[in-house]
Amino acid sequence: MNSSGEYFLKTYLDERKNYINEALEHYLPQADTYPSVLSRAVRYSVFAGGKRLRPILCIAAAEAVGGTKEKVCAVACALEMIHTYSLIHDDLPAMDDDEYRRGILTNHKVFGEGIAILAGDALLTEAFSLMSEFNSKEKESAVLRLGVIHEIAKAAGIYGMVGGQTVDLDSEGREVDFETLQYIHTHKTEAMITASLRAGAITAEGSKLQISEITEYGKKIGLAFQIIDDILDLEGNSKTLGKKTGCDGARKKITYPSHAGLEFSRTKAHELVKSARADLASFDNRADPLRMIASYIVERVS
Amino acid sequence: MNSSGEYFLKTYLDERKNYINEALEHYLPQADTYPSVLSRAVRYSVFAGGKRLRPILCIAAAEAVGGTKEKVCAVACALEMIHTYSLIHDDLPAMDDDEYRRGILTNHKVFGEGIAILAGDALLTEAFSLMSEFNSKEKESAVLRLGVIHEIAKAAGIYGMVGGQTVDLDSEGREVDFETLQYIHTHKTEAMITASLRAGAITAEGSKLQISEITEYGKKIGLAFQIIDDILDLEGNSKTLGKKTGCDGARKKITYPSHAGLEFSRTKAHELVKSARADLASFDNRADPLRMIASYIVERVS
Numbered sequence: 394m395n396s397s398g399e400y401f402l403k404t405y406l407d408e409r410k411n412y413i414n415e416a417l418e419h420y421l422p423q424a425d426t427y428p429s430v431l432s433r434a435v436r437y438s439v440f441a442g443g444k445r446l447r448p449i450l451c452i453a454a455a456e457a458v459g460g461t462k463e464k465v466c467a468v469a470c471a472l473e474m475i476h477t478y479s480l481i482h483d484d485l486p487a488m489d490d491d492e493y494r495r496g497i498l499t500n501h502k503v504f505g506e507g508i509a510i511l512a513g514d515a516l517l518t519e520a521f522s523l524m525s526e527f528n529s530k531e532k533e534s535a536v537l538r539l540g541v542i543h544e545i546a547k548a549a550g551i552y553g554m555v556g557g558q559t560v561d562l563d564s565e566g567r568e569v570d571f572e573t574l575q576y577i578h579t580h581k582t583e584a585m586i587t588a589s590l591r592a593g594a595i596t597a598e599g600s601k602l603q604i605s606e607i608t609e610y611g612k613k614i615g616l617a618f619q620i621i622d623d624i625l626d627l628e629g630n631s632k633t634l635g636k637k638t639g640c641d642g643a644r645k646k647i648t649y650p651s652h653a654g655l656e657f658s659r660t661k662a663h664e665l666v667k668s669a670r671a672d673l674a675s676f677d678n679r680a681d682p683l684r685m686i687a688s689y690i691v692e693r694v695s
Numbered sequence: 696m697n698s699s700g701e702y703f704l705k706t707y708l709d710e711r712k713n714y715i716n717e718a719l720e721h722y723l724p725q726a727d728t729y730p731s732v733l734s735r736a737v738r739y740s741v742f743a744g745g746k747r748l749r750p751i752l753c754i755a756a757a758e759a760v761g762g763t764k765e766k767v768c769a770v771a772c773a774l775e776m777i778h779t780y781s782l783i784h785d786d787l788p789a790m791d792d793d794e795y796r797r798g799i800l801t802n803h804k805v806f807g808e809g810i811a812i813l814a815g816d817a818l819l820t821e822a823f824s825l826m827s828e829f830n831s832k833e834k835e836s837a838v839l840r841l842g843v844i845h846e847i848a849k850a851a852g853i854y855g856m857v858g859g860q861t862v863d864l865d866s867e868g869r870e871v872d873f874e875t876l877q878y879i880h881t882h883k884t885e886a887m888i889t890a891s892l893r894a895g896a897i898t899a900e901g902s903k904l905q906i907s908e909i910t911e912y913g914k915k916i917g918l919a920f921q922i923i924d925d926i927l928d929l930e931g932n933s934k935t936l937g938k939k940t941g942c943d944g945a946r947k948k949i950t951y952p953s954h955a956g957l958e959f960s961r962t963k964a965h966e967l968v969k970s971a972r973a974d975l976a977s978f979d980n981r982a983d984p985l986r987m988i989a990s991y992i993v994e995r996v997s
Contacts, residue, residue: 422853427878431853431861482816487808506789507864510812514784515857517816521823522848527841532834539829539837542844546824551724551733555817559733562809576729 402685406449412462413448414440416470420523434504434512435519439477441495446618447472447585450686451593454607457673457680460597468541468596471520472589475549478516479558481509488562521546541592548588557581561647569647577647582622583615590683606672607683613669614687617662621691623648624658662691704987708751714764715750716742718772722825736806736814737821741779743797748920749774749887752988753895756909759975759982762899770843770898773822774891777851780818781860783811790864823848843894850890859883866949876949884924885917892985908974909985915971916989919964923993925950926960964993 417439422432448469455465462469484491484499485506491499501509524542527535547553557580564573590611594604627650650658666687673680719741724734750771757767764771786793786801787808793801803811826844829837849855859882866875892913896906929952952960968989975982 426853428858428861428865430865431858435853478816482812485809485812487812507787508861510784510787510789511857511861511864513816514780514819515853517819518848518852518857522845522852525841525845525848527838527845532838535837535841536829536834538841539827543824543827543829546820546827550820550824551728551737551817555813555820556730556733559730559810559813562813563730563732 398685398688402682402689405682405685406444406689409449409452409462410445412452412466413445413469413473416466417473420467420470421519430504430508431511431515434500434508435515437503438481438500438512439474439516441497443473443477443495445473446686447476447589450586450611450683451589453680453682453686454590454593454599455597456593457607457676457683458594458597458599458603459679460593460599465593465596467523467526468545468592469589471524472545472585472592474516474520474523475545476585478513478520479549479554481513481516483558485509488558517549537595537598541595544591544595545585545588548584553580553584553588554582557584564647571652574647574649574652578616578619578649582619583612586615586618587611603676606675610669610672610683610687613665613672614690617665617669617687618690620649620658620662620665621693624650624655624662625693627651627655666691700987700990704984704991707984707987708746708991711751711754711764712747714754714768715747715771715775718768719775722769722772723821732806732810733813733817736802736810737817739805740783740802740814741776741818743799745775745779745797747775749778749891752888752913752985753891755982755984755988756892756895756901757899758895759909759978759985760896760899760901760905761981762895762901767895767898769825769828770847770894771891773826774847774887774894776818776822776825777847778887780815780822781851781856783815783818785860787811790860819851839897839900843897846893846897847887847890850886855882855886855890859886863949871949873954876951876954879949880918880921880951884921885914888917888920889913905978908977912971912974912985912989915967915974916992919967919971919989920992922951922960922964922967923995926952926957926964927995929953929957968993 421436421439424433424436426432451465451469451472452462455462480494481500483489484494485501492502493499499509500512504512521542524538524545527538549555557577560573561577561581564577587608590607591604594607599607627648649661653661669687670684673684676683723738723741726735726738728734753767753771753774754764757764782796783802785791786796787803794804795801801811802814806814823844826840826847829840851857859879862875863879863883866879889910892909893906896909901909929950951963955963971989972986975986978985
C-alpha cells in the first residue's frame with residue numbers, strides 16, 4: 394500500500410473504531426449497573442482495546458453496497474460482543490489458560506473464573522438481544538434481520554466458531570493433520586469474519602451478486618487473517634523464547650506455518666488477499682475500504 | 696388436585712414432553728456429528744431427563760390463546776436449550792461445583808471443564824439459531840418472532856438469568872438480605888419462566904389482554920416454583936445430612952425458607968399459585984393445563 398493509501402486506511406479505521414466504541418458504550422450496561430461486578434467484567438474485556446475488525450468489516454461491507462454505518466450499527470456491535478465473549482471463554486484455565494490478552498490481565502485473572510464465564514455468557518446473550526431489538530415497522534427489514542441473526546448464530550455455534558474452538562481444544566498436545574488445522578481455521582475465525590461481512594451487505598440490502606462476491610472475499614481474508622495470526626505468534630515466540638519452535642511451544646498448538654512452513658504461509662496469505670481484492674472487481678470506489686483492509690491484514694505487525 | 700385432574704395433567708405433561716423430546720432430537724446434532732465430543736456433550740445434558748417445564752409452559756400458553764404446539768415448537772425447544780446451557784455452566788467448579796444433576800454426573804465431570812463450557816456456549820447459540828430460522832413469507836410473523844427473540848434474550852441475559860446467577864454466585868458464603876434473595880429468584884428463575892409463557896402466547900397471536908394475564912400468572916408461578924425448589928433442597932438436605940441446616944450447608948446458599956421460615960414459605964407458595972390461577976379467570980378450558988401446572992408446581996415432590 395502506498396503512503397496516501399495508508400493514510401486513508403488509518404483515518405477510515407480510526408473513524409469507524411471510534412464510532413463502534415461510542416455505540417458499544419451506549420449499548421453496554423454502565424459500570425455501576427447492578428450486578429456491578431458483571432457490568433464491570435463485561436466492560437473490562439469489551440473496552441480492552443481491540444481492533445474492532447469484525448464490526449468494521451460489517452460497516453465496510455454495508456458501505457460497499459451503498460448502505461450506511463448507522464443502518465448496521467447494532468449488528469456491528471453485536472458482532473464485537475460475540476467476538477469478546479469468545480476471547481473471554483477461550484482464555485479460561487480450562488481452555489487456553491492465558492494470563493494476558495492485549496497487554497492486560499485476562500478477564501478471569503481480574504474477576505475470577507465464575508464471573509468470567511458469566512461475562513462471556515452475558516455478552517453472547519446481549520448480542521442477540523441487541524440484534525433483535527427492532528422497532529421498525531418495515532416488515533421487509535424484519536425478515537432480513539431474522540436472516541442475519543440466523544447467519545451469525547450459525548457462524549458462532551456448533552457448525553462454526555464453537556465447533557472450531559472445540560477441535561482446537563481437543564487437538565492441543567496432539568499431532569493433527571492439515572485437514573484438522575483447516576477445519577479449525579475455517580470454523581474458529583473465518584466463519585465469523587465472513588458472517589460479519591455478509592451481515593453488513595444483507596442489512597444494507599446489497600444485491601445477490603454483491604453479497605456473493607463479498608462472501609468470497611470474506612472467506613479469503615478470513616483465512617489470510619488466521620495464517621498471519623499464526624505467523625505473528627510464531628515470530629513473537631521466536632523473539633521471546635529465542636528459538637523457532639514451529640508450533641506454539643509447551644502447548645503444542647497447531648499452526649499454519651508449523652505445517653506448511655513460514656515462506657509458504659506468507660505466500661499463501663498474499664495470494665489469498667490478492668484474490669480477495671479481485672473478487673471485488675465489479676464494485677466501485679465505495680469498496681475501497683474493503684480492498685485496503687485486505688492488504689492491511691497481510692501487512693499488519695500485531 | 697383430584698385424581699381425574701392428576702390423570703389429565705400427567706397425560707398432558709407426558710404427551711408434551713415426548714413431543715419436545717422428539718423435536719429436540721430433530722434439532723440437535725447427532726452424536727457422531729463432527730466435532731463428536733461437542734455433539735455428545737450437548738446431547739448428554741439435553742437428554743439427561745428434565746421435566747421440560749419451560750417448553751411445556753410455552754406450548755400450554757400458546758394453546759390457552761387458541762394456538763398449536765406446532766406453531767411454537769422451535770421456540771419451545773430453544774427455551775429448553777437455553778435452560779440446559781444454564782445448568783451446565785451453573786454446575787461448573789467455578790460456579791456451584793456440582794458433581795451430580797438429575798442423578799447422573801454433571802457435564803464437566805464426564806467431558807471435562809473446557810468441553811462443558813463450550814457445550815453450554817453451543818446450546819445458547821443454537822437456541823438463537825433455531826429461533827431465527829424462519830422460511831415463512833408471513834412478514835407479520837417475522838416481526839412477532841423478532842420480538843420473541845428479544846424478550847427471551849432479555850430474560851436470559853444481564854437483566855435476567857445471567858444477572859441472577861451472578862448475584863447468587865457473589866452471595867455464596869455471605870449473609871445477604873431478603874431483597875437480594877428476591878433479586879436472585881426473580882432474575883435467575885422467574886424471568887425465563889415468564890418469558891417462556893409470553894413467547895408461547897405472543898407466537899400464537901394471543902390478544903394484549905391475554906398476554907398480560909399470562910404474564911401475571913407467570914411471575915407468580917415462577918416465584919412459587921423457586922420457593923418450592925428451596926423447600927425441596929432443604930428437606931433433601933435434612934434427609935441426607937440428618938439435620939436441618941436452614942441454608943445450603945457448607946456453601947451457605949441463601950434460600951427462601953432460611954429467610955422466611957418453612958411454614959411461611961409453604962403458605963406463600965400456595966397463595967401465589969391460587970392467585971396465578973385467578974389471573975386466568977377469563978380464559979376458557981384451553982387454559983386448563985396452565986391452571987393444573989400451577990397446582991402441580993406446589994404439589995411436586997422432586
